Amino acid sequence: MPQLDSTGRDPLAADQETISFTGGRERGGENRDILPAERDAADLPYSLTNQSDCKEASLKELEQVSRGHPHCSTHVDYSGCFFPSQPEGCPGPTLQPSDVAVVQQPHCIHPLTPLIAYSRDQFPCLIHPSHLPGGAEPEIGIPRQPHMAHTIPTYCPFSPEATSQIPHPVGWLISQQNQSVYPIVQGGFNHLYPAAVTIRTSLSNVISCKWLRKVDTDTVLLFISRRKRSDLKNEDEKKNHIKKPLNAFMLYMKEMRAKVVSECMLKESAAINQILGRRWHALSREEQGRYYELAKKERQRHMQLYPGWSARDNYGKKKKRKREKLPGEDHVK
DNA sequence: AACCCTTTGAAGGCG
DNA sequence: CGCCTTCAAAGGGTT
Numbered sequence: 627m628p629q630l631d632s633t634g635r636d637p638l639a640a641d642q643e644t645i646s647f648t649g650g651r652e653r654g655g656e657n658r659d660i661l662p663a664e665r666d667a668a669d670l671p672y673s674l675t676n677q678s679d680c681k682e683a684s685l686k687e688l689e690q691v692s693r694g695h696p697h698c699s700t701h702v703d704y705s706g707c708f709f710p711s712q713p714e715g716c717p718g719p720t721l722q723p724s725d726v727a728v729v730q731q732p733h734c735i736h737p738l739t740p741l742i743a744y745s746r747d748q749f750p751c752l753i754h755p756s757h758l759p760g761g762a763e764p765e766i767g768i769p770r771q772p773h774m775a776h777t778i779p780t781y782c783p784f785s786p787e788a789t790s791q792i793p794h795p796v797g798w799l800i801s802q803q804n805q806s807v808y809p810i811v812q813g814g815f816n817h818l819y820p821a822a823v824t825i826r827t828s829l830s831n832v833i834s835c836k837w838l839r840k841v842d843t844d845t846v847l848l849f850i851s852r853r854k855r856s857d858l859k860n861e862d863e864k865k866n867h868i869k870k871p872l873n874a875f876m877l878y879m880k881e882m883r884a885k886v887v888s889e890c891m892l893k894e895s896a897a898i899n900q901i902l903g904r905r906w907h908a909l910s911r912e913e914q915g916r917y918y919e920l921a922k923k924e925r926q927r928h929m930q931l932y933p934g935w936s937a938r939d940n941y942g943k944k945k946k947r948k949r950e951k952l953p954g955e956d957h958v959k
Numbered sequence: 960a961a962c963c964c965t966t967t968g969a970a971g972g973c974g
Numbered sequence: 975c976g977c978c979t980t981c982a983a984a985g986g987g988t989t
Contacts, residue, residue: 870982875967879983887984895984899966906967921968937970941980944962963988972979 867943868935871928874917875906 872880879902886898886905906914928935 870969870980872982873968876982879966883984893984894964894986896963896965896986898984899964901966903966918968925969937981938972940982941971944981961989964986965984967982969982970980973977974975 863943868932868939870937870940871924872921874914874921875903877920877924878902878906878909878917 879899882902882905883898886901887893890898890901892898892901
């Protein structure tokens with residue numbers, strides 16, 4: 627745990643109320659004078675050695691790297707894939723959280739200069755007003771109406787073969803650059819794009835609009851089997867899912883994972899995350915601060931992109947398998 | 960196929 | 975306010 631100032635508040639957090647170094651991260655603070663790497667091997671709760679510990683070849687390689695530098699200690703903690711006790715200047719695998727700037731490269735330039743693309747991995751190019759139904763003004767971050775998504779049916783009672791040939795109402799957006807685009811949330815256009823209009827527009831080349839106009843949307847939906855609707859709805863929910871912004875540690879993990887994987891020849895994320903967790907605690911305040919700052923910007927950008935979004939929206943989306951608690955096992959976090 | 964594991968941090972709910 | 979829970983990423987492992 628980072629040092630607290632005399633007031634008990636973290637000085638780094640003083641001007642960032644959302645940044646917290648508290649929260650009982652005792653492992654990181656209990657012995658700051660000892661590099662976490664030095665105690666990694668001893669107590670990894672999740673056994674690395676059982677599964678995919680640093681393999682023989684990579685161990686030799688790591689040892690060579692370590693010995694190759696005059697300042698590097700030859701004490702190598704292989705079981706945790708760490709390089710402890712590295713003096714200043716040693717270019718070993720110990721963290722050098724250099725430039726974090728771009729975590730994920732957006733494929734089109736967004737005014738908000740995204741670091742991470744939420745949902746569908748992409749960001750929108752600006753929408754021209756003429757392309758919006760009703761000539762609506764384009765906005766950065768179309769207001770979401772996630773809870774409306776399921777309330778208005780948008781599907782047609784026709785076979786997949788038939789519907790697959792129907793152009794998507796906003797297909798022009800998707801076809802741009804042959805990439806997915808701004809995470810258009812189902813319902814984001816609901817106020818402009820009522821279901822009946824959608825159906826009429828989409829099927830105008832297939833069936834008579836005259837006929838459709840006479841058919842109530844609910845009646846149309848009777849043609850769709852419940853299962854089919856359920857599948858489509860689930861698919862739709864996945865597409866419209868807005869993910870939480872990444873926190874500082876997640877940003878750090880995202881950047882450093884590949885490095886750890888290559889160093890330790892590990893692929894199992896649980897083991898890698900344990901290593902990353904320890905390295906995180908080994909970071910200096912300044913180094914961690916950079917990630918906290920990055921995470922803060924991420925949250926701000928997320929708020930701009932998805933005003934009104936709440937973390938609560940994603941609750942219950944992942945079904946948890948009930949795991950039997952072992953005797954004496956408490957919730958440890 | 961869906962969830963578990965494992966990490967830290969943010970955020971929401973509840974008493 | 976403090977505690978608990980969920981979910982962000984990742985990919986091999988498990989059910």
